[in-house]
Amino acid sequence: MRTSITQLQKQASAGEKLAMLTCYDASFAVLCEAAGTDILLIGDSLGMVIQGRETTHAVTLAETEYHVACVARGCSKPFILADMPFGSFQESKEQAFRNAARLIAAGAQMVKLEGGAHMVETTRFLVDRGVPVCSHIGLTPQSVYTFGGFKVQGRGEEAAARLVAEAKLLDEAGSGMILMEAVPSDVAARVTAAVKAPTIGIGAGLDVSGQVLVLYDILDLYPGKKARFVKNFMAGATSVQGAIEAYVKAVKAKTFPGPEHQFPAEAPK
Incomplete structure (x- = not known):
């Protein structure tokens, strides 16, 4: 039987770290x-690791549907979470529901929306209509052009307080999970303490409910410069499954991420 969001919330409440990976x-x-x-x-x-693009912007809803269905057919237990592609949910709440429903029909159990306070009403609208939502705050790759690049978010007290406030609003709107990307560890810890929903970090330190990495990154398949929060789990592994097992074990044992994978509150001078 496939894992439910209720089971994940119970695991997180009991202090068990959640291990998430991208899969296509x-x-x-x-x-x-x-x-x-x-x-x-x-x-x-x-869009980047499969299609060879520089950003995620060109990924379509139809492409996401296809990959959701592939993943769902390949497993029976893991919880299935699907990204809402750029342009598929920002126009209106109704657009978001219509497109989220397609991903749920394809096999997803929850959809992920990038964005903070401006996604509160959309989140509430979806949850009220039976679509579970994971909120994605901090560095949101779909907004990379607005940020001026892939930059750490939440540095400085004003930015940190804003991130915590946004997380609380999204939590109150019904988010079942909150993902934080590239934020200082202490800020991620503050968010985790402030919300009921499990928190998932990618470059957000240890004091969150779980971790996520891109599968191609942990297998050292994706070329180019690696983000600070990436670790090559193929090093020392004898198989792909062994590398994935090493990642899951490290997350559960709280040995990943290490200090070298985390972002300090102040930018290096």
Whole structure:
């Protein structure tokens, strides 16, 4: 039986760390399930690691549907989370519901929306209509042009307080999970303490409910410069499944991320 959001919330409340990985096809879904991964995210990162694009912006809803269905067919236990692609939910609440419903029909159990306070009403609208939502705050790759690049978010007390306030609003609107990307560890800890929903970090330190990384990053398949929060779990592994198992074990044991994968509150001078 597939893991439910209620089960994930109970695990997080009991102090068990949640292990999430991106996944885009049935074959990798089989391996991720066998390795004990709790959550599989069909991320719009597929635009970069699968399609070879520079950003996530060109990924379409139809492409996401296709990959959600592939992953869902490849496993029976992990929780299935799907990204809402750029342009598929920002126009209106009604547009967001219409497109989220397509991803749920394809096999997703929850959809992920990038954005903070401006996504509160959309989140509430979806949750009230039976669509579970994961909120994504901090560095939101769909807004990378607005940020001027892939930059750490939440540095400085004003920015940190704003991030905490946004998380609380999204939590109150019904978010079932909150993902934070590239934020200082102490800020992520403040968010986790302020909300009821489990928090997932990617470059957000240890004091969150769980971790997520891009599958192709932990397998050292994606070329180019790696983000600070990435760790190559293929190093020392004898198989792909062994590398995934090492990642899950490290998350559960709280040995990943290490200090070298975290962002300090102040930018290096």
